[in-house]
Amino acid sequence: MTDQIQRFLFDDTNVRGELVTLERAYGEVLERHDYPPAVNHLLGELLAAVALLTDTVKLDGTLSIEVRGQGALALLMAESNPGGELRAIARLAEDAAIPGADTSFRDLVGEGKIMITLDPTDGHRYQGIVALEHDSLAGCLAAYFAQSEQLPTRLWLAADGRRAGGLLLQRLPDESRHQDVDAWDRTVHLADTVKDEELLGLEPLEVLRRLYHEETVRVFDPKALRFGCTCSRERIASALMTLGEQELREVLVEQGGIDTQCHFCHTRYHFTVAEVEAMLDDPEGAPPTLH
Known part of the structure; x- marks a missing residue:
């Protein structure tokens, strides 16, 4: 599968993780729009992030991430559901100059906020909002989890206009499983060494092998992802x-x-x-x- 999410955990710790790879779904989003390369890059990161977060919160419904900025990029939005369907859009600000291919996240969005909306099939809609105070999408999402979920969570995201990928680590609150007190710091430190080309070009199991060959990693069956629109x-x-x-x-x-x-x-x-x-x-x- 070129589009999939791979869940895993480290035995005898309270650290779990996910790896996502996207190609066809990402390509279908870009085929429907004509965005500058810098926006395509960020849109890929957002697609990877929304897939990771949907599986993390185990929501029976839709999850959306919306970035609203005051820079050249006014809106960036991606949505996912438990069926593995993804969709996304972007909107440039009126009269904004076309951003260059290497324009950074901060220069694209400027000041603004990020909103994560959980819309369950049964139950009440929930929305969390945090300011865009970090220099990357991954950093802003980590801040959301620190503020809203109170669970230490880190993300590593990559995209190149053809493929998108991401890695998520999360420390669970279940202390009864926390037999390895250094597990969180160690697994995050190793994840910080991951390269964009590894997230984009390697199978998830190979990424895990390279990062954590000295750890005991338990992997689960991968879940397929695809482009899908819920309009009707x-x-x-x-x-x-x-x-x-x-x-x-x-x-x-x-x-x-x-x-x-x-x-x-x-x-x-x-x-x-x-x-x-x-x-x-x-x-x-x-x-x-x-x-």
Whole structure:
């Protein structure tokens, strides 16, 4: 599998980890958009991060990471679900100069915040927000975990416009398993030696062998990942209803219908005047089907 996530843990410690490799899903995201290379690079890192975090929190629902900045890059967002489906988008600020290929994370986003949203299938939606106070996406996400989850967590992320990869380590609070008091510091120190080309070019098991050949590592079956969009006619109709009756009617008068598309996958949706009128007459009813 070119797109997968590999879970592992270190025996007799309270340290666990994950490795992710992405190629096809990353490529499908980039094929649907025309972003500068620096944005493509950061988008790959974000895709790797959202896959790692979704498996870490074991959420039965969707997890999204949204970076909002005041620099050339106004928005960066990626979303994942337990089925292994990933999608992502980016948006440059209006009138922003096209960033160079080597533009850093800090120069791309400037000041801003990062929001992580957990939207379970059953239960309440939760959102955590931290300021962008670090010079890398991985550093900002580690700060989120320190503030919101109170679990020591480190990430190493890499992307090159064709492939993306990442490594996550987390120290669990279960002290009953903590027989090796130096395990966290030692495993993080070794992870700090990982190279981008290793995360991008090697199989996960080979990365683990190179980093932790002197550790007792237990690995689990890998999980496949893929590009997938959760848009639907029903969801688009619900989004249109948030515009309000007056604005919808103005659009109908101007255009004789409503044409829109999903920002993630570019699937187009058309709603006729009669369909929109039916939605306005019965906001709680099911959206009209396409004939």
